[in-house]
Amino acid sequence: MPHPNPDIHRVQLAGDTDFAGFRDAARLHLRAGIPPGRVVWDTAEPGGDLFGDAPAPPLPQGEQRAPPRVSRAFLDTAQSVALHREPGRFRLIYQLLWRLCDEPRLMSVASDQDVMRFHDLAKAVRRDIHKMHAFLRFRDIYSPDGEAFVAWYEPDNHIVEAASPFFVKRFASLRWTILTPERSAHWTGDELLFGPGANRRQSPQGDPLEELWRSYYANIFNPARLNTDAMRAEMPKRFWKNLPEAALIPDLVAGAAARTAAMIEAAPTFPVHRRGAELPEPADAAAADAQGLPAIAAAAKACRACPLWEQATQTVPGEGPETARLMVVGEQPGDLEDIAGRPFVGPAGRIFDQALAQAGVGREGAYVTNAVKHFKFEPRGKRRIHKRPAAGEIHACLPWLEREVATVDPEVIVMLGASAAQAVLGRAVAVTRERGQPFRLPDGRWGVIATHPSYILRLQTEPEKDAAFAALVSDLKTAADLIGPSPGSPA
């Protein structure tokens, strides 16, 4: 039927969701330079033979335009917009395409009226699909040939085809049918078929499981937190008529205040008597009782002599043979040591192991521990950033180190970095100046100061790293050479 106004181009689409038809027609009309105001997009199912009187392609008017190149994301969004019930949706998409010819960066302007509207419509459609996935309820029709399910649902937009593949992925092994006023979808177990709309009376009226579902719904609700606005924002009332559980809402809301008041008024019961929280034992008392490395480690687990225990995962005790003649003291466990509960297993630990091996000492020949036995850190996003322990924390942890020294009784103690040296020597130490020179500790053991392997990790250039690593190896070797001949070996 010709339109009375010859300037108006009427495009007949093959139904509400005919995006392919729209795309072809839009391309032709853009090429012909027909402005958005002169195209009418008709989505009503054509009465007669659709292909019998296909309209002639539009004749060029004014300036001809090359259809703009659009992104995949634009097409996806446009396809969603096409499913909206809004009658002007195809005109809006055409208008955007028209404008994109002159304004190629238009889609970046999120605040543009047309762009905004385009995204709003797509969002409404996606939300409608999401709500269909959420609020559709299947009912078992208890068919003689096994389970078969039927659902009645009323979407806001033309989304039945778009929403159905989700149910295929989820319920491919079942047979089911979705009825809506406009369309129906039917999964045979092999094939997804679409048909005409239906009415509610054609759908089953109940399912015995719904009683259990309502019990669950009523009991998972917490009357002390009544917040009907939040509920209605996500589950507006128009959905309630097809949700078996929604019939309970009025009574649950009405009874909530009374149930909460009853809980508060009910006399509280007295808890079983329990002794008060014990004060944490100072580390030195707990440490003094511990005999042998396993006992020291076990006692240190409960240490609360400084606040570091509270946010750390666990105490990380020293590790190595009780008969070791070389003891290496580091600063504190790092992120990975804190998780593993073992010293020197992170990146610095790997450097340390390499240096130890190059110095001719195996890790198994040394007792390895830290001055502070809890990880000190500052959270930053998804990571924990190492923080240097304070003097007070080093001091609080000292009894554990002293017990380890007394128990292992090493001949040589290597202090890696300033915190370790501070713990062993009780004074601030300039590591770069004092490293590598053996000296006698007050109790007669040999002491050697070396850089901490994590210092090497922090250096920027390879030559710097290589030099620092070589120094560490050399200092460990110095320490190893201080060990006297073992009692059994020939002098």
Place this chain on the structure above:
Amino acid sequence: MDLKSKLEILADAAKYDASCASSGGAKRDSLDRKGIGSSGGSGICHSYTPDGRCVSLLKILLTNACIYDCLYCINRSSSHVRRARFSVEEVVKLTLNFYKRNYIEGLFLSSGIIKSPDYTMEELIRVARTLREDHAFRGYIHLKLIPNADPRLLEEAGRWADRVSVNIELPKADSLEKLAPRKEIGDIRRSMGHLRGVIDEQPRHKGRSFAPAGQSTQMIVGADDANDGHILTTSAALYGGYKLKRVYYSAFSPIPDASKALPLKAAPLIRENRLYQADWLMRFYGFDVAEIVSGGEAGMLSLDMDPKLAWALKHRERFPLDVNLASREELLRVPGLGVRTVDRILSSRRVRSLRGDDLARLKVPLRKVSPFIVLPDHRPTKLLDRADLQAWLKPPSTQQLDLFAA
């Protein structure tokens, strides 16, 4: 006891767990027709209860019997609640029947401790394993883990579940000692650390099979004297240390048969809400705990306004910011601008300079942002100097939907 009565008791007992999330699971479907279910991507809320909470999973306890006596818990051994216990088969059937009718995304199973932590953990695992192996269930499973169960059991749980969680319970370790005498903070942290270790070690490229939706935890707010600063400090350490996907805050709410050692009144729900907002500021807006807490008083967040606005009112020297020039980090600190809006602003202003009506179309709450921003057609004339700025920002309730036009 019939199934309905059990369900009533064991759903009621589970409602104090805040999480019902079903997002982040492994991508699965049942197109092979061998099993049932699908998951992956964002979660789905199949219903909402009148408390405004999402119902996504069948959230139940296997049993509410418990040998522990945590004072804040309705299921503690000294409580007088009715007890019930599901069989493994009952939970499996209920999950499948609800799932086929599209009521749920899957199962969130927790339990009171019966006999021993290991025994309880084994029972929970049995449910998940039966669903996955005997019924090829591809829906979502969240298992609550028992902190001092054998690490091998924690690992097995993570093989069947999409998400696992160990509850931190309370923000401060000494409150845990007082209120949950048999739970050890050390056990809880070591379990979380162990899970992080296993998650970290998985090969990235093959798609995660161990707890693909990661781990989360829950903290009860208002059952002890911890202030918001303590709570957020603990959260920050949990996010950083164990790469948790979420920390859930649950305002202590009165429970039937409450213990005398606890506050009888519910913590205000708004406090919980403020903590969630603060948690968001830490994770997505670049704020650290000290900054967030600086907006309130004495370690507590303001209940009257959201924590970003509270912070901004105390740091007025950093405003106003020019919307067309400020960096992303700066814009994220403007009260009323969310992550999405900021990204839209950044994308739009590359093409053209933004004015007031552009912000209106981006659905920015104009009254709220106006003192903090500069636009070609807007300057906040001395608004920032007003002592009553907070009151000015709060429009009379009848006008709340009005967009500020001036």
